[in-house]
Amino acid sequence: MPDVVFPLDSTKSFTDQKLIGHNRWHPDIPAQVRVRPGDTFRVDCREWFDGAIHNDDSAEDILNAPLNSVHVLSGPIAVEGAKPGDLLIVDIVDLGPIPQEDRGPLAGQGWGYTGIFARENGGGFLTDQFPDAYKVIWDFQGQTATSRHVPGVSFTGIVHPGLMGTAPSAELLDRWNGRERALIATDPERVPPLALPPEPQDAILGSLPKGEYARVAGEAARTAPPRENGGNQDIKNLTKGTRIFYPVYVDGANLSVGDLHFSQGDGEITFCGAIEMGGFIDLHVDLIRGGMETYGVGENAIFMPGNTDPQYSQWLAFSGTSVTLDGEQRYLDSHLSYQRACLHAIDYLTKFGYTPEQAYMILGAAPIEGRLSGVVDIPNSCSTVYLPTAIFDFDIRPSADGPHQIDPGQGVPRASFQD
Numbered sequence: 001m002p003d004v005v006f007p008l009d010s011t012k013s014f015t016d017q018k019l020i021g022h023n024r025w026h027p028d029i030p031a032q033v034r035v036r037p038g039d040t041f042r043v044d045c046r047e048w049f050d051g052a053i054h055n056d057d058s059a060e061d062i063l064n065a066p067l068n069s070v071h072v073l074s075g076p077i078a079v080e081g082a083k084p085g086d087l088l089i090v091d092i093v094d095l096g097p098i099p100q101e102d103r104g105p106l107a108g109q110g111w112g113y114t115g116i117f118a119r120e121n122g123g124g125f126l127t128d129q130f131p132d133a134y135k136v137i138w139d140f141q142g143q144t145a146t147s148r149h150v151p152g153v154s155f156t157g158i159v160h161p162g163l164m165g166t167a168p169s170a171e172l173l174d175r176w177n178g179r180e181r182a183l184i185a186t187d188p189e190r191v192p193p194l195a196l197p198p199e200p201q202d203a204i205l206g207s208l209p210k211g212e213y214a215r216v217a218g219e220a221a222r223t224a225p226p227r228e229n230g231g232n233q234d235i236k237n238l239t240k241g242t243r244i245f246y247p248v249y250v251d252g253a254n255l256s257v258g259d260l261h262f263s264q265g266d267g268e269i270t271f272c273g274a275i276e277m278g279g280f281i282d283l284h285v286d287l288i289r290g291g292m293e294t295y296g297v298g299e300n301a302i303f304m305p306g307n308t309d310p311q312y313s314q315w316l317a318f319s320g321t322s323v324t325l326d327g328e329q330r331y332l333d334s335h336l337s338y339q340r341a342c343l344h345a346i347d348y349l350t351k352f353g354y355t356p357e358q359a360y361m362i363l364g365a366a367p368i369e370g371r372l373s374g375v376v377d378i379p380n381s382c383s384t385v386y387l388p389t390a391i392f393d394f395d396i397r398p399s400a401d402g403p404h405q406i407d408p409g410q411g412v413p414r415a416s417f418q419d
Contacts, residue, residue, distance in 0.1 A: 001042065002093070002282050005033045006074045008044035010098060010106055010278075013051065014072045015204060021074045021258070023204045024220030025176075025229070027167050027250050030207050031078035034252070040093055040284040043074045045161070047107040047278040048259045055111050055137055057149075062115040062272070063133035063415035067122055068202040071163050071223045071232065075256030076206070079285050082253040087291030088166060088246040092306065093282040095159055095240060095260065097140060108278035112138050112145070112262045114365045115272035116357065118415070123192035125269035126339060126360065133415040136361045138262065138275045145263055145275060145365070150358045151409045155263065155391040156310035158367045160238045161281055162259035162274060163223065165230030165301075169249040172228060176221050196222040228299035234274065236264040236367065241306030247292050247299060257281055265363050266370030266385075269342055273364025310367055312388035316396060318345040319373065321380040331379050334372055338383035341370075345385050351403045352396065357412040366391050 008017055019032045035041055047053070048071045053061050082088060098108040107113055117124055119131040136149040146154045168176065180195040187194055200217035208216055226233040230246055238244065246253070260281065264274035292298055320340025322333035330336050342363055349359035367388065374382035389396055394404045 002040045004042045004044065005035060005077065006043040008046055008074070010101065010104065010109070014046050020204065020206055021072060022076070022206045022256065023070060023072055023202070023223060024217070025168055025223060025231070026173060026205070026216050026220035027170050028208065028212065028216050029076060029167065029205050029254070031076045031252055031254055032206055034078045034080055035285060036080045037286045040282065042280055042282050043077070043257055044280050045074050045258045045260050045278055046072045047276050048072060048162070051106050053107060053113050053115070053135070053276070055105070057410065057413050059115070059133050059135040059413040059415040062135045063118055063121065065115070065117065065121060066202065068199055071259045072204065073163065073223065073256040073258040076167055076254035077256065078252030078254055079287065080252070082248050082287055083251060084169065084249055085290055085292045086248040086253070087288040087295065087297060088248050088253045088255065089286040089288065090164070090244045090246060090255065091284040092238065092240055092242045093284050095161065095279060095281040097262065097277050097279040099280055106278055107276055108260070110140055112140065112275035112277040114138065114270060114275055114361050116270045116360065117272055120191055122271055124271040124273070125267060126342060127192065129343065130357065130360055134357050134361070134412045136365070136412055138365065140262060149410065149412050150361055152393045152406045153362060153366070153391055154393070155366050155388070157263040157275070158236050158239055158310055160236055160261055160264070161257050162234045162261050162264070162268070163232040164238070164244070164255070164257040166246045166248055167250045167254035167256070168221070168227070168229050172249055173219065173221060176227060177219070196224050198222070230301045232259065234264065234268040236261070236266060237305040237309065238303065239306035239308045241308055242303055244301050244303040245288070245291070245297060246301045247297055255285070263365055263367060265366055265368035267338065268364060270360060270364040275365050312367070312390055314389045315369070315386040316389055317384050317386045318348065319382055319384045320344055321382055323380065329379055332375060332381045334375060334381040334383055337381045338370060341383045341385040345387055353406040353408050355408055355411050357414070358408060361412060
């Protein structure tokens with residue numbers, strides 16, 4: 001096993017660890033450990049809510065999920081010799097749930113979860129159709145996930161980090177804050193908000209000196225969106241064997257990682273749409289000096305996906321176009337067309353006995369494929385959702401016999417109180 005450079009004790013909270021990570025982006029957050037180019041090392045990661053979500057049949061914890069506190073990231077990890085303008089090569093050597101722990105109170109100890117957030121607390125891709133809070137618990141058996149809340153479904157996990165990235169420079173951070181403040185100003189009362197401004201409350205800033213806390217917490221960017229440094233990209237294909245080339249903006253690069261997922265569909269469409277868990281990730285790092293200019297990677301990482309994807313060969317695909325549910329035509333709106341494709345898949349699965357919430361959870365957690373299938377034929381973009389048929393215990397293909405009927409069981413837990 002590689003040396004564990006960022007260990008976490010499962011019996012302690014994130015802020016009570018020997019090394020304390022962070023939940024904001026800022027160039028002044030000090031590196032907690034240092035590695036050298038060519039090193040291979042292990043990083044322990046907590047589930048993104050640090051144990052706030054429980055293995056039970058209630059969704060009250062999702063309703064009240066502490067979004068100000070996420071994501072709890074392990075790092076920063078400085079790479080000796082890295083300079084602004086370099087490319088940081090990161091190889092994902094291995095990753096998985098909390099090792100050697102197949103049961104316990106933390107997600108990653110034999111189980112994980114998927115959530116639909118309430119509109120007033122983050123919302124999701126289909127928040128207009130699903131405004132309330134729900135939760136599904138998934139159990140792990142080897143590489144397979146099953147759920148007592150979604151019967152008749154089992155699938156191979158496509159384990160990956162939802163979030164990994166390098167620290168921004170001060171100039172890049174200023175650009176983020178400026179453009180996101182401008183977006184918020186276009187509709188400041190929107191629910192959910194258009195963007196998340198810096199929020200000092202619940203900011204965790206590693207070993208930053210106390211005298212610097214107020215300034216940095218007031219400037220530091222939230223970790224919710226992906227940005228030029230990588231960040232919360234939620235790319236399900238960043239699996240074992242992946243090689244990523246991250247832009248370097250500060251001395252040491254200051255790499256951080258967290259938000260591990262046991263599985264996810266393209267888009268993580270419920271927002272908490274992956275199967276969230278804690279665990280470990282083994283990384284190998286190296287540098288390409290001046291690589292940002294040499295390869296034209298001035299922003300946003302490029303990567304070579306790993307080769308450990310589940311081997312599904314048969315799919316049922318659903319398409320959608322950029323027309324709203326009430327018939328309004330939109331111009332080449334691929335976000336809308338992907339929503340419509342997802343809604344068509346949900347409607348289809350309800351014909352087999354699933355509730356809409358169960359179908360939505362399947363699309364968020366299972367390894368569906370989402371594609372932009374047409375983006376040039378005005379006025380409609382076309383997006384598609386590919387659903388692997390083998391994840392179901394019954395045949396979901398259309399036939400003259402009609403849809404097989406399943407017993408939906410207890411269904412998806414819904415929070416008892418909604419605003």
